[in-house]
Amino acid sequence: MNHIDCKYYLATDVFNGICKRTKDTILADAPACEDFEKVAKCRHCVHYSEDDLYTGKCKNLTLAYPDMKAGTCADFTWN
C-alpha cells in the first residue's frame, strides 16, 4: 500500500502530503512505512461492490468509487 492509502496521510495536494505522525513530507504514491494503517475508503466498506477498476456501487444502488474517502460517511463499515 502507498501513503495515500494510510490513515496518517494528510494530502496537501494531488502529488504530496504530510505524515500526521512524523510531519515528514511524503509522496502520495510512494510505498507506505511499517506504521501504515488503512484509511477508511469505500473499497474497504461492506456496502461497496465493484463494477470495474474505478467505479462501483454503494449498497447496490448508488454510484460510488473505491478511492472515495469515507471517514465522514455515517454508513461506513469495515469489510
Add this chain to the structure above:
Amino acid sequence: MKSPQTSMDSPLYNYFGPRPEGEIQPREVKREPSARIARARQLYFDTKSSASVEFPYWYTRKWEELDGEITMVRRAEALKSAFSHITPTIFPGELLVMGKAHYLRGSYPMPWLSEAYFMAQEDEMYKEALEAGKISADKVTTMGQGGGNVTKSTGNVLSIAGKFGLRKEEMPVLLQIARKWFNKSVDDVGHKYEQLVPGYKEKEEIMRAVICMFDSGYTLPQGREVMNYYYPLQFGIEGIRKICKEKMQETAGYPDMDRMYFYKAINIMLEGLQSWIRNHAGEARFMASLEKDETQAAEYLDMAGRLDWLAENPPRTFHDALQLVWIFHVAVLNEDAISGLSPGRLGQVLYPYWKRDVENGILNRERTLELLECMRMKFTELDCFASMGVVGGVLSGNTFNNLCIGGLTKDGNSAANELEMLILESAITNDNPQPTLSLLYDEKLPDEFLYKGIECTKIGTGYPAWVNNRVAMDFLLNNYKNEGMGLEEVRAWSIGGCLETSPGSWMPLELDGVVHYIPGGSAPATSVGVHFISLPKVLEAVLFDGLDMRTGRRVYPSHGLKLESYDLVWEAFQKYFSLTVEVLTLTNNIQHDIWGKISPSIINSMLKPDCLETGKDISRKGSRYNRTFNVEICGGVNLVNSLASIRKNVFEDQNFTLDTMRKAIVENFGYIPAPETGSYSLTEQRKTNDYGNWLKIHKQCLDAPKYGNSDQYVDSIFKEWQEWFSAMCENYRSIYDEPLYSCQISVSTHGPMGAVTMATPDGRLGGTTFSDGSVSAYPGTDKNGPYALFTSASCYNHALSQNSQLNMKIHPSAIQGREGARKFLELIKAYLRKGGFHVQFNVVDSRMLKDAQEHPENYRGLMVRVAGFTQYWVELGKQIQDEVIARTEYTTI
C-alpha cells in the same frame, strides 16, 4: 499638450524619465513574517492546485435521491450532504482552519452549473459546447506554466481545465457525475431557453469570435460582491436556526409560500455547516492525540474547543470572530463557482471584538499580527474552479478577495482604525496575493494611516489600490437612490471583487450592550450580465462590414455603410456595440433566471440583508439593493486610439484611404501574424519581407494622437465614448427589471481578447495584448509624464461608471525613502483630487520582471499587479507577463 511621435521600434522596456542603468534595482526591504507563517508560506509554494470529487459526488448523490422535492429544499439537502462529507484536514501550525476541499489549494468542479468544459475534447458534450461558442475563449487562453498550476498530466495525476490536478482514480467517477447533469445544469437548461431570444444566432457568433469573453449565468453566477458577516456574528449558527424555525411557523400556510421553503432550506443548510465544523473539531482532537509537541497539541485542542463552540454560538473573542468569518466566507464559496467574494471592510467589522480583547489583556499586537498573517494564508490558498478561459483568460488564477480599509463611518468621520493599521502591517510581513487591499481614500483619513498605505504599496505588493471614496459614493447614490439608499447608507460601501463598487449597509452589532454599526455588503453579485466586450474586435467588425477577420465568419448583419466619414464609422460602431449588448443582456438574463430557479443561493442569501427578514433569496430580489447587472468592456484605450487614427489619417489628413487601412490591417502592417509565430508578445513580433511596403502607413498609425498625453484631440474622443457608453447601458434591463450600468475593468481579458483581434488602426499589431484596465495608457504611448496621464484619465466623470482602472509602473528609486513616500502620496492625491476613481501601482524595475521570466526558479514569491489584482509572476500567462513588462515605467515622478 500633443501626443509625441512614436518610435518604430518595439522596445522591450518603455520609460518616462532616465533609463535605469547598472544592477537591477530591488524593491525596498520588506519585513519578514513570523516563523509560523514562514513555514506556511513555504508549504503553499510547494503545493499545487488540486481538484477533488468529494463535494460534487455527495451533492449529486443527495440531489438524485430527492427527485421531486421542492428545488430550494432539495438544493439545501444536497449542500448539507456535501458539507457534511468533506474530509476534514488541519495543517500543522494553522491558527485558522477549514477550506473549500481537503487539499491545501483545494477546489472542485460544480457540474450542476456547467459540465462540458472539463470533459475530454473528444467527448460529445465538449464538442457541443464548442459549437455553441461557449468555450471559444478557452482556446485562446494561455495559462501560467509555473507556480501551483498543474498544466500537464503526469503519473497518477491528470490536468483538468488547464490548471488543476485531479487524481487519475477520480476521473471516471467525475465523468459519470458530469453526465448526470447533462441537460440539467444551469448551462444546459439556460442554453435551451436562450435560443428563444431573437438574435440568438448573432450571440453564438459573438461568443465564437470572442467579442464577448464568457456567459455570466453559469460560469461565475455569484461574486464581485461584498460579504456580510453580521448575522452569524450577532446570532451564531443556532441563533439563526432559531430565527428560521420561528419564521417557518409564521409563514406556513400563508400566501407567498416560497418564504417557508427558503427558511427551511437555510435551516437544513446550517445543519450541514454544523457537521462540517464539528468534523474539523474532531480532526483537531485526532491531530492533538498524535502530537508530541505540547504547544502544538494545546493549539489543536484550543482549536477543537473553538470550533465546537462556533458550531452553535456567536463568537466570544477576536480569534473566534475571525474563525467564524472565515467559515462563512468558505461556505459561500462552496455554494457556487465564485470569484471576487470580498470580505469588505473586515477591519471595521472585527474592530469591536479586537478592541475588547486588547482592553481585557487577552490579545496583543504580536498575536493579532500572527492571526492576520494566518488569515492572509487562508485567503491565498483559495482557488476558483472554472473553465480555462475564465480561470486563465479572465482571472489569471486569482480569486479577488478584496479587503477594504479606510472610508467613512456611518456619521461621516474617518473609519480608519488601529486594526486596519495592523491589517496593512500583516500585508507587508506576509505579502501574499490575498486578500488584496483597497484603501478607500477620503480627505478625512489621517496622514498616519495614508503613509502606512504608502509603505505597503512601496514594497511592491501592488496593494493597496487607492480608490476614491467620494466618486464611489456619487456612483452608488445615483444608482441606488431609487431603492432607498441615502447618505448614511452609502458610506457603508466597499469594493467587491477586483474593483466593483458595491453597496453596503450598516448592521447593528450588539456587544456587551453597546451597538456598533458595522459595514457589510447588501447586494448580490454586482458584476453579472454582459461580461467583457472586446471593443477593438467590434471595431474590426465595423471596418469589415460585420466579419470576424480571424475566422472569416460573419458575426453581425452587414451594416451597409460605406463609412465615408468619421461620423459614419462611429455610428456603425454604436450600432454593432448596441446589438451586442442587447443580445447578451437578454441571453444572460435567461441564464440568471435559470440559475435562480434550479440552483438558487441559500448561504449567501441568508447573509445578505434583508433576505432573512423577507424570506426571499437573492434571485427574488431579497437583497436590499438589486441594481447589480452591468456591461463590462475591454480594450477601450485601443478603441479610442484607433478612432483617433482613423479620424486623423483617413478623414482629416487623408494620408491614406480607409481601404488602405483595411489592407494594412489584413497584412498586419507587414508583420508575420502572431498565430504563425506562436508569440503574442507586444515586443516579439517579427517582420515579413514586405514590411517596407507598410512602413509609412504603420508609422502614421503609430504617430496618430494617443490617449494618456493630455492631448485634447484624442481625449475628446475618449470622453465622447465614455459618456455614450454609460448612458447607453441604461437602455437595457436586468432580470431584476433594473437598468444596467457600465463597468470598466480588464482583469486579464486584454490578453486573450487581443490574441484573437487583427491589427488595429492605432498601429497595434494583430494578436498582441490590448491596453490593460480602462484608463491605463497603451504601453509606451504615455510620454508626457504622470500628470498628463492623469489629465487624460480624468477628462470625463468617473462616477458615471461602476469603476475606472488605472495602472502605473514606477521604478523603486523614484519613490525611495521618506521623501519618496511624500512625493508618492502627493502624486496619488493629485489624481484622486482630479476625480480619478482608482489608481494602483507596480513598484518594480522592469528588468527584474524580464529576469524573472528567464529564471522563474529564482522568483517564486515575486508578485505583480495586473489589473485589479496581485498575482505571483510565475502563475501568469506569458501574454500578460509581456504586457506588464512593456508598460511604461516611470523612473521619475
